[in-house]
Amino acid sequence: MAPPMTPAKVAVLGASGYSGIELLRILLRHPGAELVCLTSRQNAGRSLADVFPRFSNTGPASSLPFINPDPDAIAASGADTAFLALPHGVAHEFAAALLARGLRVIDLSADFRLDDPAVYEEFYDHPHPAPQLLSEAVYGLPEINADAIRNSRLIAAPGCYPTSMLLPLLPLLRANLIQPQSICVFSMSGVSGAGRKEALPLLFCECNESVRAYSVPKHRHLSEVEQELSKAAGQSVRITFTPHLIPVTAGICTTIYCAPAPGTSIESIGTTLAAAYAHAPFVRLRGQNRCPDTKDVVRSNFIDIGWALDERTGRLILMSAEDNLWKGAASQAVQCFNLLKQFPEEAGLHSI
């Protein structure tokens, strides 16, 4: 039996967005976390239970008040780790200020995911505001980067779509089993991926009984995906990717087509994935011709992966399912937190 963990004091910034809410759901029950600070501009002054009745009667943190996101106040809460569930473009300021105050930072936004400020500028349309931190930040994909995460003070948790593509693709690219320039990706995401904001296209009646592509042809997440794929392939990789909005609250389902490298067998796909994830507690390989279903992973940190060979065209089909707010955001950030704190990787993440 594992020794009891000494809880770390944690702050959650942007705690009233959809990723923030799921972070709270997890951290409130995490044996190694003590929530000491919540921020939300909009709800400052109100208690957690008042804003979100679902969290009432769940322990002392229920009565924690939201405060305005002020770095000094956050540091004064005693938090040694801060989760940033803030919008892209807002997180970096708080990251810098909190690092300067000695906290470790796990950022769920896109602000620190890229290695190259020029790529950031290409995809986000303005120069990166803190390039020195960009070079320090670690890409928080635990299955790939565990050691770096353990020793970092600034972790950039991956995007929801990127996670769903990278975990099936990286081991195959590394093993040279697929042709890097052949990758075509289609993804479907639940509406929570668009955030908790007052916007007409996100209304129930606009999304219900509706499905459509969006951000065609150049979604911002391409930048971090291609960065990581390129590292794995040892060459610059460009992919085509189309996200679609579907009427579910949570879940991403991704289907990838690519060309196997000459001589690659479908069996080698399975064995390579199995070897890569033999010790990864949250990657579940469903097997050949098995199609992962988002309902099997919702509210969990699991990603389920299946694969198939289209013998008629020779193309390889990779499929994954994850919860966009969990493995694609909040629970993956907590998985990073567990590594950072030397906790068991699964601590607080047993939900199914």
Added chain:
Amino acid sequence: MAPPMTPAKVAVLGASGYSGIELLRILLRHPGAELVCLTSRQNAGRSLADVFPRFSNTGPASSLPFINPDPDAIAASGADTAFLALPHGVAHEFAAALLARGLRVIDLSADFRLDDPAVYEEFYDHPHPAPQLLSEAVYGLPEINADAIRNSRLIAAPGCYPTSMLLPLLPLLRANLIQPQSICVFSMSGVSGAGRKEALPLLFCECNESVRAYSVPKHRHLSEVEQELSKAAGQSVRITFTPHLIPVTAGICTTIYCAPAPGTSIESIGTTLAAAYAHAPFVRLRGQNRCPDTKDVVRSNFIDIGWALDERTGRLILMSAEDNLWKGAASQAVQCFNLLKQFPEEAGLHSI
């Protein structure tokens, strides 16, 4: 103003399935159709309004009884045209029997969509039971085959997925604007596409908050799609296709990637589609970088099409949205009926 139509007497076989219900919804209001016969084994003896309260008080057909599907009884009803909304493998028998009794047949099943009995056997796992009819049947895609449909006595209405792929692709293949072997298709369908049958995977609680691929890697609809694409390309075409089940009742959203032929501009994609569909009242070209949404086409005979060029990889992206039960089944069958009867192509299909 058009002269009034002389209504044709029509029968609907399999009228209690999801395609059958939508056929009834359309035909009950069609100025050129008089419903005289409905069949349903399961509901034989009960009236239309009794089985489907939504159809009560909608005119004389409300009280029409369902009968068992007997060819003599159907012929005795006076119907001169029969719509077959029967399962694959069941329709062909009735088609043969009704043709022998002098009726015209519009079949919504897959039984007569293929030209080649060998392809049928490959995809449907048994020899075609009526190969002589196979050669007579016309593929009922009105935008492509209007003349043949007008003069046929056996029309095979296309499948739902095939319609969503063929309409964007055929004009481009014919104009040699895309590379035929580069086509990758990804579709999402509402649950009604799986039929109205008591099956565990179709329960509300199994489909809601769930999305997954299925029929990987070889869906049966590939056979008719590749047949029609090959004709347009003038060479044998093989594609990769993955359908996904999403929690909506109706709607198919299809996204296609392909490689443009050398020298093809994105403008030529738009102009070629515009020329092909200049006189097609139900094809709506949404334009470049516009993403069709199923909620704009549900309960209509429209198919909406958008396109984009992924400049970073050079791939062309085609997108379409249709109602799987309407343009993908019932209303397309009625569009064929209009051609067959020399009615205005839009008769009875004005719903939006």
Added chain:
Amino acid sequence: MAPPMTPAKVAVLGASGYSGIELLRILLRHPGAELVCLTSRQNAGRSLADVFPRFSNTGPASSLPFINPDPDAIAASGADTAFLALPHGVAHEFAAALLARGLRVIDLSADFRLDDPAVYEEFYDHPHPAPQLLSEAVYGLPEINADAIRNSRLIAAPGCYPTSMLLPLLPLLRANLIQPQSICVFSMSGVSGAGRKEALPLLFCECNESVRAYSVPKHRHLSEVEQELSKAAGQSVRITFTPHLIPVTAGICTTIYCAPAPGTSIESIGTTLAAAYAHAPFVRLRGQNRCPDTKDVVRSNFIDIGWALDERTGRLILMSAEDNLWKGAASQAVQCFNLLKQFPEEAGLHSI
């Protein structure tokens, strides 16, 4: 066969809200209506098809531009009838201005539904801004008020919840079959009832997989319901009513409990309703112990009604289902328009 109608020129104000969209859906296909003017502050300058792709390729009105809601401009369009699909509290100004310019007005808001300005002030928290019009306006429930509607120049179309209660209750109250003070109502409405506005509680992720009561204990619609019930009962009636928000786009399902008057049999409930609605084409009596389902009435002008006697407690149960945006708003307004214009009551309302 009915003689062809001479189309009336109509304007729709507030055409980009949910009721407005459904009005357009109906009027675009109405043989007696020619859309000549659309207003929307937010979309002024854009065409109908541009704002709502679903309406592209649906005829000349597709290219009609939205204009700002200016009474002179509306009158200049040649419209002789205006539908107001504006928010409560906004409609009355335009009603006055358009009446002054000689148009007839069918108002879908709550501004003119009450007879008594004092009741208006009690429920809407401010004095009625145009009490003289209040006394002129006709409550537009065609099954009850057809003659008055035919001769009015200002029609107040009933609210969605009120329609669902009044049609089952009014004939029974008039016949003294139920005890007026015993009425308890419970309703469930789709999210479209809350309007097309950017509000956090209306987001997909807030409504999906959620159900809850709201506006407890005094919903504004009580005022018009009690007004009409009181007239029927010949005494002041007070009821208890709780609305609930459920995750569907459209539909209201209402269940009512009340005490039968002494000596009332369950048979007399059925015969009284049947007599009251013998000539009402849109009221469908489903019968005793039959439960109406919203999916049978969505996108139609029908209201379905069932009833039952709870023998164990002696209470009568009345149940109704309607589309909140159709019979509860837009199509009911068109039914009033048909009466006003001496068109067949069902003109343009054949959808099922």
Added chain:
Amino acid sequence: MAPPMTPAKVAVLGASGYSGIELLRILLRHPGAELVCLTSRQNAGRSLADVFPRFSNTGPASSLPFINPDPDAIAASGADTAFLALPHGVAHEFAAALLARGLRVIDLSADFRLDDPAVYEEFYDHPHPAPQLLSEAVYGLPEINADAIRNSRLIAAPGCYPTSMLLPLLPLLRANLIQPQSICVFSMSGVSGAGRKEALPLLFCECNESVRAYSVPKHRHLSEVEQELSKAAGQSVRITFTPHLIPVTAGICTTIYCAPAPGTSIESIGTTLAAAYAHAPFVRLRGQNRCPDTKDVVRSNFIDIGWALDERTGRLILMSAEDNLWKGAASQAVQCFNLLKQFPEEAGLHSI
């Protein structure tokens, strides 16, 4: 800190139904439970993870095989407690057989909820098959019956609807604050309440965008509700109750109208509920004029309760929200298990 629990060995019969699945979700993570036996006729021979991929990689129980429900085999598994998630009318046989083999039984069916075999026969249309067990069984509502549950060997977990009514009503009836014969109940339930069975009305396309009452006017759950209300009131109580099916997977929302006893203030309603549930960790009182939302309780053992006074009619409105499969079934059964095993009442039930 609580001492570690010694896990009890538990069996789950009918583990592949919706209540069974949620039981597994809870028990797999319960520190005081070791799953040793699962039964499912339909899935006998297959492992848990194979039948339900969501449970793969969740620990040793993932590979547990389903077996046929044989009492000797169940006893041989070493289980000392059996949860019966079997259909009504099937559970009693296994209960008798397992009790005879020395196991304790927590039954989620309706087989043992009634005290009086005559009432059972009235509502279930056949004589009770094991009346001697009926008299021994304890009604497993922990907030009311904790002591009896601790000392029982046969616990009948309450129905989903009854839980949602009894918890708001019982303290008020006991305190004579409401008039017992005035109670009118309306409930809405997610589709999972109807069970995981292949039935046409439970298909996604039949339930989606649909809402309707059912089982009008005499739902079977009335029997146990009235039994418990009568005990609390000290007189025979009859209520009117109408359940409605709404398109969500999980959740029950109940709204109750009743007449306060003369002299009852709305404040006394709040204070009486607060006193009754001061030590009930899973009852959350939302307060006056606050409307509970099912999305705040889904996948938790909480029931949220609100109340309001309709001053215009004098009626009291009580509102509750629970997860029909959790507090209404599986987690409530586990709460009983905790009492039975002298575990902390919240053990294994911390999910939010």
